[in-house]
Structure formats: C-alpha cells, structure tokens
Amino acid sequence: MFSTMFQATGFKRTLDLCKQGKIDEAAVLLKSLQDEFLAVCEENEALKEQLSEVADVLDLAEKIQFDGQKYWLTDEGEKKGPFCQVCYDRDGLLVHLHEHKNHWECQSCHGLYMVQQDSQTETKKKTILRTTLKKTIPLFLEQEMV
Template sequence: MFSSMYQATGFKRAIILCQEGKVEEAEALLKSLQDEFLAVCEENEALKNQLSEVADVLDLAEKVQFDGQKYWLMDAGEQKGPFCQVCYDRDGLLVHLQEHDNHWECQSCHGLYLRTQEADPMRKPKSNVRSTLKKTIPLFLEREMG
C-alpha cells in the first residue's frame, strides 16, 4: 500500500522535474523508483512462494489421517503408508515406516510403533470403547544427534 502510493507520487514528481528541465534530478528519482519497484517485485515473488507452500501443506494435511499412532495418506481413494508420526509432526515429512512382525520402524528417527489391530484404519475398531483403547503410546527412540 505504502509502496504503490510512494510510487504514484514519485512518478508524478519525476514528470514535474522533467517539465521543469531538471533532468538529472528526475533521473535520480526514477532510479530510486526502479529500485523500489524491484524490491516490491521480489517481495511479491517471495509471498507467492510462501502462499503456495502453505497451500501444499494444507492440501497434504487434508489427506493425512492419524490412526492414534501413525499417519496414513489418503490419495485418490488409495491408502498409502503408514508414515512416522514424529517425523511428520516435527519436520512435515512423510517417512515410510518399515514393517516388522510386531512393530513398525522409522528409518529416519528410528521410532518404533507397536503393531496393533486397532491402530490400523483398514481394520477399524468395532466400538468406541475399543477406539479409546487403541491409544498405545509409540515407543520412541530419540534420534541420535550427530
């Protein structure tokens, strides 16, 4: 708002300076207006990128489902995953969990998730009583900081 007002008045002043024959002053003014314009363009570009990142995150957030332990991605009716809860919450990254006999393991943070029937959305709990039981706490292992 301020920028465009500044430019509008600045351009008018440049015209007046030209009419008065003060070409050098007009040139200097136009140069500073150009700098201002480029800065505004840059800011606009940055805001556009930010906006599209936010849109992507929101889009992803709509497709991600939490089963009480892990995340699953619903994409075009297809269920993908599961993904690590810790990595997604902390970094916004969907990290595939590796399947083991009794647990899932994150290759990134090495978090472990016990495999429970209830925790799989494919096999939904039959009653609300059971769904409150499914809140098994994941067995996290802290990521070793190198």
C-alpha cells in the same frame, strides 16, 4: 505499504521535475523508483511461492489420516503408508515406516510404533487437521512483519 506510498509520491515528483526541465534529477529519482519496483516484484514472487507451499500443506492435511499413532495418506483412493508421526509433526516430512514383526520403525528418527488394532480413527483425524493448520498460519505473520 511503505513501498506503495513511496512510489505514489515518487512518480508525481518525477513528473514535476521533468516539467521543470530538471532531467538529471528526474533520472535519479526514476532509477530509485525502478529499484523499488524490482524489490516489490521480488517480494511478490516470494509471497506467491509461500502461498503455494501453504496450499500444498493444506492439500496434504486433507489427505492425511492419523490412526492414533501413525499417519496414512489417501491419494486418489489409494491408501499409502504408514508414515512417522514424529517426523511429520516436527519437519512436515512423510517418512515411510519400516515393518517388523510386532512394530513399525522410522528409519529417520528411529521412533518405534507398536502394531495395534484400529480404533478411534475418526476423532484423531480431526485433531491432526487442526494442529497442521495452527502450524501453517505463522508463515503469513512472519511475512507481514518484515
């Protein structure tokens, strides 16, 4: 917001300086406007990148399912997984679980998951989408405060 206002007034002032024949002063002002412009471009790129990261997270949230303890990913009709719930919730990482006889083990956080019968899959799936969304939104807030 501040940048935009600065530029709007800065352009007018530069033009005025040119009309008054104060070329050196105009050049200095023009240079600072250029710096400002480049900073805005950089900020814009960073925001675009952040937006695309958020879109990826939302995209993933739609494909991911919670079975009550582990995550499964359904990608183009193919079911992949299971993945560690702790690692995904904490770091947003899908870590494959290693299968043992009666349990699954996460090689990253060493969390253990008992092998269980499928139940309550539907209700849990909705809960998990909500938590992921909640985690995503602060990215925007942080940026606005800068």
